[in-house]
Amino acid sequence: MARPSGRTARIKALRKLCSSGAIVHIADAAKQLETSEITIRRDLSDSDSGILCLGGYLMFASDNGERYSLSHAQGTNTQAKTEAALQAATLIAPEDTIFIDCGSTLPHLAARVPQNANVTVVTQALNIAEIIARLEGVNLVLLAGMYHAESGSFSSETALKMLKEINITKGFFSAAGVHEKEGVTCFHFHEVAVKRAAIARSQRRFLVADPSKWGKLRPATFAQLNEFDDWIGRPA
Missing domain, CATH: 1.10.10 (Arc Repressor Mutant, subunit A)
Structure with missing residues (x-):
């Protein structure tokens, strides 16, 4: 040029x-x-x-540069999010203790957690907690604290301390952007500490992000791609 x-x-x-x-x-x-x-x-x-x-x-x-809106995101790419959630749901087994991240993709997973199988769900997301609370025979651990309406999630030092005492067998993590070099990103910096702590406590880690997230770069990096056992929903 x-x-x-x-x-x-x-x-x-x-x-x-x-x-x-x-x-x-x-x-x-x-x-x-x-x-x-x-x-x-x-x-x-x-x-x-x-x-x-x-x-x-x-x-x-x-x-x-756009502001993230959970209510808006819930109505976009619904089919792709559902397909990714269906694949992720097959990984949940009886007796599992799983972490389900915040966002608009993983409510589709939460609704498919097997009931009456002694599964425990750990989450910092209000929309996830509301779904899990209605399921029979599923234990719920809500990592509460200051509520952030823009992401529908909580954050606090108490939540981080709680995570240190929980043995998570499988963690399912959402993302607003997945970039080959810069890693896995989200819009809000208040999400990072809880995500990082949950990654550290998870025996197996799964990134669940529909194809529209790939190639995007958002303000806050919380992980690198090689930290996950599998990338669910990535483009073919």
């Missing part, structure tokens, strides 16, 4: 690189534009370009 002259030309070139939702590392962009990373960062900070630099990656702000 010929070196674009001037801020306006560079912004135009960056927008072209990020077209169709592409995520581009700033070093690669600098090489293609024959300029420096510092220049690109300055261009983006001094203008309303619509391009966001997050964790060293460039993307359209509309792809990563």
Whole structure:
């Protein structure tokens, strides 16, 4: 690519690189534009370009800057989320103690937890707890604390202490973004500590994320892909 002259030309070139939702590392962009990373960062900070630099990656702000809404997410990609949940549900066995993460995908799993099989469900998510509480013969451990309406989940130091005392046989984790290099991400930093603690306490760990999440990068990284035993719902 010929070196674009001037801020306006560079912004135009960056927008072209990020077209169709592409995520581009700033070093690669600098090489293609024959300029420096510092220049690109300055261009983006001094203008309303619509391009966001997050964790060293460039993307359209509309792809990563929106506020997460649990109520809205519950109505999107329902079929793909259900299919991923159905696959995950086959992994639950009698006597299991499982962690079910927050979000809009895993309620489809919660509804399929086998009843009267002495399964214990640990969760920090209100929507998961509400489903589990209606199932017969399923034990519920709610990791309570400060409630965050935007994610429908709780967080607290007490929740982290509770997790240290629970032996989780299988953990099922959701994500708002799955990126090959930057890892598994979510929108909210308050989710990270509980997710990390649950990962540490789980004997087996499963990422449950429908294909729309792959290739996305969200603000808070909570895991790397190699920390999971399987990735359920990934694109074919």
